[in-house]
Amino acid sequence: MATRRRKLPIIYRIILVVAVIIICIQAIINIKFRIQSKYDRKSSQNKTKQAIFTHRLTPDIRTYNFPPLNNTNDRTAEPSFLDQFDPSLLLTSNVYDIQETHGRALLHFGSWIYIVDANSNLLFLKRKPTMVLCPSSWSLLGEHASIKDEDPVLSAATQERHYDDSQAARLVRRGIREELGDHVVDRIVEMKSLTEFPVYFVRDYGAAFGGRVDRQMTYLFYVRLADANEGIEWGFDEEVAETRWVKVSEAKKWVSGEEFCHWRMRRLFDLGIDQLVKLLEDT
Secondary structure, X not given: OOOOOOOOOHHHHHHHHHHHHHHHHHHHHHHHHHHHHHHXXXXXXXXXXXXXXXXXXXXXXXXXXXXXXXXXXXXXXXXXXXXXXXHHHOEEXXXXXXXXXXXXOOEEEEEEEEEEOOOOEEEEEEEOOOOOOOOOOEEOEEEEOOHHHHOOOOOHHHHHHHOOOOHHHHHHHHHHHHXXXXXXXXXXEEEEEOOOOOEEEXXXXXXXHOOEEEEEEEEEEEEEEOOOHHHOOOOOOOOEEEEEEEEHHHHHHHHHOOOEOOHHHHHHHHHHHHHHHHHHHHO
16 A cells, blocks of 8 residues: 655745745845846956046157067067166167057056165155055155156266266156155266166056056166255155155065065065165165
8 A cells, every 4th residue: 555645844944935036036136146246347457448548648768679589579578577778789679658558568668766865764655545456555765767858867966966967867866856855866976777777577457457467677766865854855646545664674574564566566575675675775
C-alpha cells in the first residue's frame, strides 16, 4: 500500500512563498544596484575626461621622439623608467597644448624643483582636494617646459646672480615665478641640476583619466634661496592647499609617512633627494 504524502500546513506554505518573493526582490535590487554603480562609474569617468580634455589651451609644449635604435626604424632608443638620457639625441617634433601632449602620450620636457631655504628646509606643496589628478596629496614644485623657455631672458644683473641661462634653468625660473611669486626668483642664490641629464618619467593614468599618459624628460633641479622661508612673501598658485617646510636631511623619512601623489612620483622624489643630500654633505 503506497504511502500517502503529507501536505505542508498552510502556514508553512505561506512562509515558503513569502521567502521566495523576498529572495526575488533582493535579487532584483542587487541587479539594479550593480547597473547603477556601473553607470555612476562610467559617468564619473566621462566627467573626468571632460575636465581634462574639454578646456582647450594654447599650443606651447614642444614634443620630441627618441632616435631609432641602431639606425633602424623598427625600434627606438627609449630608456627605462628614471634612466637618464642625453637630450641632444632627441628628435624634435611638433608643438601641442599640454592636454593633447598627454592625450597622445607625446614626449616632452619638464622639471621637478627642490626649493631649499637658507636654513636647509625643503618646500613641499599639497594639492587641493578638488584637483582631478593627485587630490589632497603632497608633491614638489613641478613645471612643464614651454616654447617660452627657448629664448634667453636674463638681464645682466640677473645673470650675475644665477649664472645659468640654459633652457632648463629658464624653465625652472619660470615655474618658480608662476607658481610661487615673481619676487621669489630674485631671492635665488644657487641653481643646480641634480643629475647629468634629465631622467625619463613615464606614467599611464589609465582610462579613468581619459587615457592620459605622461612621458616626460624631467630635470631634477636644486634651488637655494637667500632667506629663511618665513622672511619671504609667497604668492602660491591657487592649486596649493597647504605648504610644509622639512629639513632636507629628514625629508625622505617625512615623505614615507605622508600621502604622496603616486609611487612613481615617490621614486622620482627619492632619486632627487638622495642626490641633494649628497650634494649638501659635500659642500
